[in-house]
Amino acid sequence: MSDTPKTPRASQPQNRKPRRMSGGKPDGPKRDRKTAPKAEDSATRLMHRKVKTARGRKIGSKLWLERQINDPYVKKAQEMGYRSRAAFKLEELNDKFRLIRPGSLVVDLGCAPGGWVQVAMGLGAERVVGIDVLPVELIAGSELLKMDFMDDEAPAAIKALLGRAPDIVLSDLAANTTGHRQTDHLKTVALVDAAAHFAMETLKPGGHFVTKVFQGGAEKTLLDTLKENFKTVRHAKPKSSRKGSPEIYLVALGFKGYHTH
Ligand SMILES: C[S@@+](CC[C@H](N)C(=O)[O-])C[C@H]1O[C@@H](n2cnc3c(N)ncnc32)[C@H](O)[C@@H]1O
Numbered sequence: 001m002s003d004t005p006k007t008p009r010a011s012q013p014q015n016r017k018p019r020r021m022s023g024g025k026p027d028g029p030k031r032d033r034k035t036a037p038k039a040e041d042s043a044t045r046l047m048h049r050k051v052k053t054a055r056g057r058k059i060g061s062k063l064w065l066e067r068q069i070n071d072p073y074v075k076k077a078q079e080m081g082y083r084s085r086a087a088f089k090l091e092e093l094n095d096k097f098r099l100i101r102p103g104s105l106v107v108d109l110g111c112a113p114g115g116w117v118q119v120a121m122g123l124g125a126e127r128v129v130g131i132d133v134l135p136v137e138l139i140a141g142s143e144l145l146k147m148d149f150m151d152d153e154a155p156a157a158i159k160a161l162l163g164r165a166p167d168i169v170l171s172d173l174a175a176n177t178t179g180h181r182q183t184d185h186l187k188t189v190a191l192v193d194a195a196a197h198f199a200m201e202t203l204k205p206g207g208h209f210v211t212k213v214f215q216g217g218a219e220k221t222l223l224d225t226l227k228e229n230f231k232t233v234r235h236a237k238p239k240s241s242r243k244g245s246p247e248i249y250l251v252a253l254g255f256k257g258y259h260t261h
Helices: 059-070 072-080 086-097 115-122 154-162 181-202 220-229
Strands: 019-022 105-109 127-132 142-146 168-171 208-213 230-236 248-255
Touching: 072 086, 086 115, 086 230, 086 248, 105 115, 105 154, 105 181, 115 127, 115 142, 127 154, 142 154, 154 181, 168 181, 181 208, 181 220, 181 248, 208 230, 220 230, 220 248
Parallel strands: 105 127, 105 168, 127 142, 168 208
Antiparallel strands: 019 142, 208 248, 230 248
16 A cells, blocks of 8 residues: 555455454554644655666656655654554544544544554544454554455444444545556445445444545535535545545535435
C-alpha cells in the first residue's frame, strides 16, 4: 500500500478464514497528536532526494521510494510512531468534523497497518473493531479481524465483536488496482457501497460514517441514499492526502436511522 511507511508486520499466513487479533501491548503514537506537518514543516525544506536506479529496480518502485523518502508526512508518521501517514488524514477529518469522542465505539474497515486505529484510541475511543485482508500488529483496545470485508460472513463477524451499535463507521478501504480503469472503478464503487450499507445497518442514531471515495465523490445513487439517511453529507480532501491522488473523503454526519431505499 503506497501510503504506508515500511514497518515490520506480524507475518501471518493469508487465508480466507477470519483471524481475530485483539488486545496486546499499547502501541500509541509516541508524541502529541496535534502535530500534523504543515506546508512550512522543516522536512519540506529539506532538499528533494533522488533515488538511484539500481539494476533490477523497476521505475515504478524507484518513484514510490523517492516519494516516500521526500514525503514530510511519512517522516512525521515515523517520528510519532504512527504506522501510516494515513493517520494524519483521520486527525484532520476529526479536527474538522469532531467525529470521535471519548467512549466512542468505532468500526474501522480496511484498518491495516493500523494508523487510524492508533488515532481513534488516542482520541479516547472505548474500542475499535477493525477488519483487513492483511494482518495487523496488535493495538491495545482494538479487536481486529483478518478477513475480506466483501465476504458474505464479514458483516456478521464484525457485528459479533461490537456488542452494541457503533458510534462511527470509518472506511479507508482501497482495492489493489489492476490497471484496467473500468475494473478498478467498479471494485472501488463496490467497496464504498458495501461500507455505506454496513454503516446504515449498524450505526446508532446520531452516528457518523466516513469513507474514502475516488474520482470526484460517491456515485449519485449512493450519495442520494446517504443524504436521505444522514443529517449532513460533505466531501473533504485533507491536506495530508496527496495532491495528485484522486481520493477524497465523504463524511456523513448524524445518522437518522435506516430506511430501505
Ligand atoms: C489505505 S489502506 C488503510 C490505511 C489505514 N487507514 C491506516 O491508517 O493504517 C487500505 C486498506 O484496505 C484494505 N482492503 C482493501 N480491500 C479490502 C477488503 N475487501 N477487505 C478488507 N480489507 C481490504 C487493504 O488491505 C489496505 O490495508
